[in-house]
Amino acid sequence: MKRFPLCLFVLAGAACGPGGGGSYAASAPPPEPGGASPALAILAGALGGGGNADDAGADARFRNPNGIAGDGAGNLYVADTLNQVIRKIVISTGLVTTIAGRANDQGTSNGVGTDARFNFPWDLTCVNGSLFIVDLGSHDIRKLDLASGAVTTFAGTAARSGDADGPGAQAQFNSPEGIAAADGSLYVADSGNAVIRRIDIATGAVSTLAGSPGVRGSVDGTGNAARFSVPTSVAADGLGHLFVSDDGSSTIREIRIATAAVTTLAGSPGNVGSADGMGSAARFHGPGGLASDGVDSLFVADTDNQTIRRISVASGEVTTIAGIVSADCFEASDARHLCFPRGLALEAGTLYAADSFDTIRTVTLDGAIGTLAGRGASFGSADGLGAARFGSPALMDGDGDATLFIADTLNHTIRRAEAPDGAVATVAGTPGVPGSSDGIGAAARFERPSGVAFDRGYLYVADTDNDTIRKIALTTGQVTTVAGMAHQEGLIDGAGAAARFNLPVGVAADRAGHLYAADLTAIRRIDLATRTVSTLAGSASPGSSDGVGAAASFNEPNGIALDGAGNLYVADSRNHTIRRIAIASGEVLTIAGSAGVRGSADGAGADARFDFPTGVLVGSGSLFVADSGNSTIRKIDLATAVVSTLAGQPGISGVKLGPLPARLNQPFGVALLGQQLFISDANENAILLIR
Numbered sequence: 001m002k003r004f005p006l007c008l009f010v011l012a013g014a015a016c017g018p019g020g021g022g023s024y025a026a027s028a029p030p031p032e033p034g035g036a037s038p039a040l041a042i043l044a045g046a047l048g049g050g051g052n053a054d055d056a057g058a059d060a061r062f063r064n065p066n067g068i069a070g071d072g073a074g075n076l077y078v079a080d081t082l083n084q085v086i087r088k089i090v091i092s093t094g095l096v097t098t099i100a101g102r103a104n105d106q107g108t109s110n111g112v113g114t115d116a117r118f119n120f121p122w123d124l125t126c127v128n129g130s131l132f133i134v135d136l137g138s139h140d141i142r143k144l145d146l147a148s149g150a151v152t153t154f155a156g157t158a159a160r161s162g163d164a165d166g167p168g169a170q171a172q173f174n175s176p177e178g179i180a181a182a183d184g185s186l187y188v189a190d191s192g193n194a195v196i197r198r199i200d201i202a203t204g205a206v207s208t209l210a211g212s213p214g215v216r217g218s219v220d221g222t223g224n225a226a227r228f229s230v231p232t233s234v235a236a237d238g239l240g241h242l243f244v245s246d247d248g249s250s251t252i253r254e255i256r257i258a259t260a261a262v263t264t265l266a267g268s269p270g271n272v273g274s275a276d277g278m279g280s281a282a283r284f285h286g287p288g289g290l291a292s293d294g295v296d297s298l299f300v301a302d303t304d305n306q307t308i309r310r311i312s313v314a315s316g317e318v319t320t321i322a323g324i325v326s327a328d329c330f331e332a333s334d335a336r337h338l339c340f341p342r343g344l345a346l347e348a349g350t351l352y353a354a355d356s357f358d359t360i361r362t363v364t365l366d367g368a369i370g371t372l373a374g375r376g377a378s379f380g381s382a383d384g385l386g387a388a389r390f391g392s393p394a395l396m397d398g399d400g401d402a403t404l405f406i407a408d409t410l411n412h413t414i415r416r417a418e419a420p421d422g423a424v425a426t427v428a429g430t431p432g433v434p435g436s437s438d439g440i441g442a443a444a445r446f447e448r449p450s451g452v453a454f455d456r457g458y459l460y461v462a463d464t465d466n467d468t469i470r471k472i473a474l475t476t477g478q479v480t481t482v483a484g485m486a487h488q489e490g491l492i493d494g495a496g497a498a499a500r501f502n503l504p505v506g507v508a509a510d511r512a513g514h515l516y517a518a519d520l521t522a523i524r525r526i527d528l529a530t531r532t533v534s535t536l537a538g539s540a541s542p543g544s545s546d547g548v549g550a551a552a553s554f555n556e557p558n559g560i561a562l563d564g565a566g567n568l569y570v571a572d573s574r575n576h577t578i579r580r581i582a583i584a585s586g587e588v589l590t591i592a593g594s595a596g597v598r599g600s601a602d603g604a605g606a607d608a609r610f611d612f613p614t615g616v617l618v619g620s621g622s623l624f625v626a627d628s629g630n631s632t633i634r635k636i637d638l639a640t641a642v643v644s645t646l647a648g649q650p651g652i653s654g655v656k657l658g659p660l661p662a663r664l665n666q667p668f669g670v671a672l673l674g675q676q677l678f679i680s681d682a683n684e685n686a687i688l689l690i691r
Contacts, residue, residue, distance in 0.1 A: 038690055040647060040655075040662035043404075043678065044388045044422040045686030046378035050358040051631075051654030051665050052083045052103035058375040060096035061654030061665075062087070065354040065374075067123030067134070067179075068289070068343035076345060076352055076372075077131055078360065079121040086121060086133065086144060089360060091347065094373050100144050100151050103651065108138045108158040116151035118142070119159070123233070123343065127181045127201065134188065139173045141188065141199065155199050155206050163193045163213035171206035173197065178245070178290075182236035182257065189231040189244060196231060196244060196255065209242075210260050218249035218269035226262035228253070229269075233344075235290035235298065241313070243298055245287040252287060252300060252311060265298075266311050266318050274305045274325045279316035284309070289344030291351060301341040301353055308341065308351060308363050322367040329357060338369065339376065375654075379685040381411045381431030388424035390415070391431075393680040393687065395451040395462075395506055395559055395615055395669035404671055404678055404687065405459055407449040414452060414461060414472065417687055419673055427459070428472050428479050436466045436486035444479035446470070447486075451518070451559070455509035462504040462517055469504065469517060469526060482515075483526055483533050491522055491540040499533035502540075506560040506615075508568065516568055518557040523570060523581060536568075537581050537588050544575045544595035552588035554579070559615035559626070559669065563638075569623055571613040578613060578625060578636065591641050600630045600650035608643035610634065615669035615680070624677060626667040633667055633679060633690070647679075647690055655684045664688070 051061025065087075067079035076089040077099075085101035100116050107117025119137030126132075131144040132154060140156030155171050162172025174192030181187070186199040187209065195211030210226045217227030229248025236242050242255040243265065251267035266282045273283025286304030293299075299321075300309040307323030322338065329339040338361060343354035351363040357376035363369055380389030391410035398404050405427065406415045413429035428444045435445025449470075451462035459472040460482070468484035483499045490500030506518035515526040522538030535550065543553025555574035562568055569591075570579040577593035592608045599609025611629030618624075623636040624646070632648035648664035656663035666683035677690040 037659050039659045040657050040664075041689050041691055042422075042655075042657060043419065043687045043689050044417045044424050045390050045393075045681075045684070047655050047657075047684055047686055048375040049377040049654070049665055049681075049683040049685060050082070051652075051683070052080075052085070052098075053652050053654035053656070053663060054087075054097050055654070055656065056096070057094035057373055058371070059654070059656050060094070060373045060375075062096075062358045062360070062374045064356065064358065065360065066342045067121070068345045068352055068354045068360065069124050069126045069131070070345045070347035070352070071126045072347070074347075076347065076360070077124055077126060078354060079124050079133060079343070081120050081122060081136075084118045084121065086118070086124070086131065089373050091372070096373050099146075100149065106137070108135070108140075110142075110151050110153060112151070113149040116142075116144075122177050123179050125179050125181045125186070127186075132179060132181070132186055134176045134179045136175060136177060139175065139192075141173070141176070141179070141186070155204050161192060163190075163195075165197075165207050166205070168204035168206075171197075171199075178231070178233035180234040180236045180242065180290075182238060182242070187234050187236065187242055189234045191230055191232055194228045194231065196228070196234065196242070209257075210255055210262050216248065218246060218251060218264070220253075220263050222262070223260040226260075233288055233290050233301075235292050237292040237298070237313070238294045243290050243292065245290055245300065247286055247288070250284045250287065252284070252290075252298070254313075265313070266316055274302070274307070274320075276309075276317075276319050278318070282309075282311075282316075282318035288342045289353070291344045291346040293346060299344060299346060299351055301344045303340050303342055306338045306340055308338070308344075308353065308367075321365065322363045322369055336369065338363075377683070377685055379410070381408070381413065381426075383415075383425050385421060385423045388417070388422070390680075390685045390687070392682045392685065393668070394449075394682060396671040396678065396680050396687075397452050397454045397459075398671045398673045398678070399454050400673070402673060404673065405452045405454055406669075406680060406687065407452050407461065409448050409450055409464075409682075412446045412448060414446070414449060414459065419676065419678070419689070422687075427474070428477060434465070436463070436468070436481075438470075438479050438481055440479070441477035444470075444472075444477075450505040451507045453507040453509045453515065455511060455515075460507050460509060460515050462507045464503050464505055467501045467503065469501065469507065469515065482528070483531050491519065491535065493532075493534050495533070496531040501533075505558045506571070508560045508562050510562050516560055516562070518554075518560045518570060520556060521554050523554065523557065523560065523568065536583070537586050542574070544572070544577070544590075546579075546588050546590055548588070549586040552586075558613075559617075561616045561618045561623070563618045569616050569618060571616045571625060573612050573614055573628075576610045576612065576629075578610070578616070578623065592636055592643050598629065600627070600632065600645075602634075602642075602644050604643070605641040608634075608636075615667070617670040617672055617677075619672045624670050624672075626670050626679065628666050628668055628682075631664045631666065632661075633664065633670065633677070653683070655681060655686065655688065660690070 050063040063082040122136040143154040164172040178189035219227035233245040249269040275283040288303040289301035339357035341353040359374035434447040447465040492500035502520040601609040615626035668682040669680040
């Protein structure tokens, strides 16, 4: 278990025909230290990761895009599935804008532009100035008028699955996935029903073209005598043919629309592979998006093979034109690799693929791969200067001089980064090898460590999934277990291995021989001399109550910080609040935010709003907060409890360097060295700084 945790609307007209289905420079670097204005820069790691930012090229961000369609006039439209929105890309510039839905706000309501809500929009097609959208989670087909931005339900019953034919809202679908248009009709791969449905665009009437509802297989035949396994994508060639990716049988099927006769064009039912060849000799693995050139070529996003295939419709010959089978997705941003491509569109001789690496890729017909928009995550575990990589870095601490210590969670290691050059080294643990053993340096094992605290030559680590607190002697690299027992969770006070923790995350040392740890529902205190663990505040039950000791309650606190005056500050993440504990008395008080109320409002005390705050840091009379869900860094004046936003733009995720407010993705930890504030961005897999 891992404890981790708005877009611009534009009205855009476009002349959509009846179709079915670049790299950009980074922002200018911030000014050097001593410049006129604070700016966001990168210390180590490489930018990239899922997000929702509208921007051009690599500065835009997507989150698991699926369907993609062109309008024949130089624009692409993308079903940005996990962002719950529809995006538009101008091909000539790579400019991305959100035209319907609100990022991360899931629903089924109709409305204009950002007032509409989607429930996992999956695929879309462009017809005569409108987008028809498969809303997978709602089991219906939505219509977006591009001139007005109005979203309506075109067919199906919102949030109700079924297999009924009929007019408009009386029809029912079951997890529809793919959609295409031809000759005044829409064709839908109704995956949950294992059938292909037809919708008359003029009337909205829905009928079943081929397959039998709920009866799966891969039988060729006519109409309801045919069988599909898991049909996911459809494409029309404008010549009377409909093509279907039958994911469950790893085949490509062909339907003659006039007769509803179904045949298998390529692949062999149930035989998974990646072989080129003629017809049934070819092999696919989880074929997804389709695009036809309207002549003889059908292009297939062979998703699980991470390739793009071409089929000659006349001969059935299958060839691979781009991608590398079983390639490492970490390399998906380069010119050879794709990462589980799904949606596919063909515009002006170039294929555009919605890539699972949160990017929109370009593929020329001779196989050259590029990126039009988005920037895939660059995660890994490399040490060094300039080429360092991280795996979801979480909370950090500094040595007060020039070194940051970082809990590199998904790498199961503890890292260090030097300022100002950004050189990165691994302090302890072995990347990608979880465990719980003590040892020296790389011989030690951690399991998803999330927090670190520096104290005079030692590091203390919240080894989250091991439910333990560990210690690293920096001079020798020796790792020992201070308290708790691996994978023995609980809230039990006691000495050393007799104590129990429940997914500890944040840790802080007071330089007087005490360590504090944020447990799942409580704040614990450890006497380092005796290794005795006690509960300072909270109990085994989650809650949001202020009070003294066990009368107070917390809900997934993450970062904690000491102020040197006897107070401990807590980012109470699931309560979306900032709490203060008077250590001497154990009294807990909420100083900012309102329990259970998410938002991004600045203001004083309870009028402020946070969204899953994680890291906290005390400095110069202020508390700095990594407001992870809002993609911002907040600042709280400790004298007045007034909250302001220091960096990032609320609700817009995807790092963009430069003058503040700049942009962040998922800021998790904060640390201070000199006059520079350092930020670990867990989703961007980078260590950033504000100069």
